[in-house]
Amino acid sequence: MSDTTETGVQPVSGTRRWLVLAAVSAGLLLISVDMTILYTALPTLSAELQASASERLWIINAYPLVMAGLLLGAGTLGDRVGHKRMYLIGLVLFGTASLVAAYSLTPAMLIAGRAFLAVGAAAMMPATLSLIRVTFVDERERGIAIGVWGTMAMAGAAIGPIVGGALLEFFWWGSVFLVNVPIVLVALALAAVVAPGGSGSSERPWDFLASVQVMAGLVGVVYAIKEVTGPEPSVLAVAVSVGVAVAGSWSFVRRQRGQAYPLIDFALFRDPRILVGVLAAGMAMFALAGVQLVLTQRLQLVLGFTPFQSGLTVAAMALGALPVGVTVGALLYRLGTRPVIVTGLLATAVGTVGVLLSTSAPLVWTVAGLLVVGAGTGASMTAASAAIVGNAPAYRAGMAASVEEVSYELGSLTGVAVLGSLMAAVYARTVSLPAQAPPAAAEGMDEALRASQGLDPADADALLGAAVQAFDNGYRVTLVIAAAVLFASAAFGFLHKRGRYPGPAV
Known part of the structure; x- marks a missing residue:
């Protein structure tokens, strides 16, 4: 009998499996909470940073925009470098970005911090489910673990506004980001010890250009929406942003149809x-x-x-x-x-x-x-x-x-x-x-x-x-x-x- 699973990693036994689930659930909870935590914090931080209406929307949108652009390619990159390594890298990026966002001095710095957070989140997200799949071999246990995974994702988005509001009752607005850091450190230590390793595989290439094309399309769409709905929309700005959106989307679709290993x-x-x-x-x-x-x-x-x-x-x-x-x-x-x-x-x-x-x-x-x-x-x-x-x-x-x-x-x-x-x-x-x-x-x-x-x-x-x-x-x-x-x-x-x-x- 082989001492490795079909994915090429050592089988995980006993309590360690559930510790792996705890480690990846902590990361998933952070990702989901940060999707909505600013909804209640936005008026406070807007007042502190003197953010305009447009800047407020970019503060919210930078996170899902960058995540959506990177997620398709992140799973393939995890296959290449190993899902444990990808998860640990994502945690480090997420924790560092949380510090940047917490101590932002301007709206532009906070927008950049939110985008940086999304890079870490995109690295973690596919790795969480992949680690569950390679850790839980038993079909019944895997079903339970995936159920917990889905519940954590939904619960995180739901409690984000509560967490943000509770923190602002006692601390300054940066606390909504700073609270991520201790959870990142615990998840990082736990995952490093209990998560199954694996060196990854180079069979499927990582298509970085495709992620850039998706990002260009999404940025163009969002900018066009914000410009059209602004108090004084610029025809040139709308035309350029729509052009970027069309070019990015068209080039992505065309590239995927010609790839041996498409992202979609x-x-x-x-x-x-x-x-x-x-x-x-x-x-x-x-x-x-x-x-x-x-x-x-x-x-x-x-x-x-x-x-x-x-x-x-x-x-x-x-x-x-x-x-x-x-x-x-x-x-x-x-x-x-x-x-x-x-x-x-x-x-x-x-x-x-x-x-x-x-x-x-x-x-x-x-x-x-x-x-x-x-x-x-x-x-x-x-x-x-x-x-x-x-x-x-x-x-x-x-x-x-x-x-x-x-x-x-x-x-x-x-x-x-x-x-x-x-x-x-x-x-x-x-x-x-x-x-x-x-x-x-x-x-x-x-x-x-x-x-x-x-x-x-x-x-x-x-x-x-x-x-x-x-x-x-x-x-x-x-x-x-x-x-x-x-x-x-x-x-x-x-x-x-x-x-x-x-x-x-x-």
Whole structure:
């Protein structure tokens, strides 16, 4: 009997397997928490760093943007250098970037720190699941471990706003990044001791150029969105950014179709189950990230909630998502993925409408809407993961997992970019400032609050009244758009039934 697994690493026995799971779960939790931790911290750090409306959105978006650009290639790089080594490198990068972000002196420095964080996260993310696959040979134990992995990812995104809010109750804004460092050190020490090694393989090349092409396409799209929705959009800037987006995307697709080992086999999307799964994963994260962002801003800037109070409010999504996700996972073999995806997207859309209608109602109605949003998101994300990974051919299983992870990051990225930019644009175009208000107050609610501090009480009240009205205009429009996108996605999931994966039998 061989003393190595089929992956070429020594088998892991006893308690050590579960210590490996603890080590990779800690890293995954950090990655997920940092996706949403700034939602409650954004007003505070914006005030401290004097960040503009555009800079605030880049502070949020730099992380998912860079992650989405690097994730596809990171899995292949891990195959080459070894997944343990890749995970340890990612932890070191993530910890270092956390220090840079925590002590940023300007918005630009913080944006760069967030991008640096994403490099470490992209290195860790594929390695976490790969280490689980090589560590847990028993099918039952592996299923439990992957279930814990998925739960940690969902829980991290859900508790991020709570963690951010709780830290800001007692510490300065940099603490939301500094808290990563001790967890990184523990995970680093544990993984170095217990994670199975392996030197990797050089059979598949690392396509760095493809990652650059993806990044160029994403940056172009995000910049175009922000420019179009800005108060004074530049036609030249929009044209250039769209050109960069088209060039990057076209060159990536063309390169992948000519590669012996592509990062994405686009034939996967001919299977309607996989296509619907990718769409559902992206749209669920679109709603989750977008609704969390605009709601946490309103709770703090308009209703006067503390960061911690706003974090606790949006935690209702987690209360809805986690039990439903686990329950649906156990019943998918009976229900099928498509009905659950469609039902989940419809529930998320209905919950979003509920949040919209509760704008002027008692808070309990907003919480009820968030519970429904969370339940729908948990159901659709669980079924989407099963649809993507479960319906891909065995020889495309790793690629399908990467596609799933990227769909989540792209959903979060577009949710923040589209809905965040749209809310800022509606505010800027509908705000009617009193004569005595400084022009800077037209840029956003944060600027209006800062400007009001230098006015006498009557003028400050007039300014804040106009700003709140404009902010709520943007808030309502973004929720309407989010609900419409979710309803349309559910309709697509229900109606799209063409084709099967055309690959060879395996």
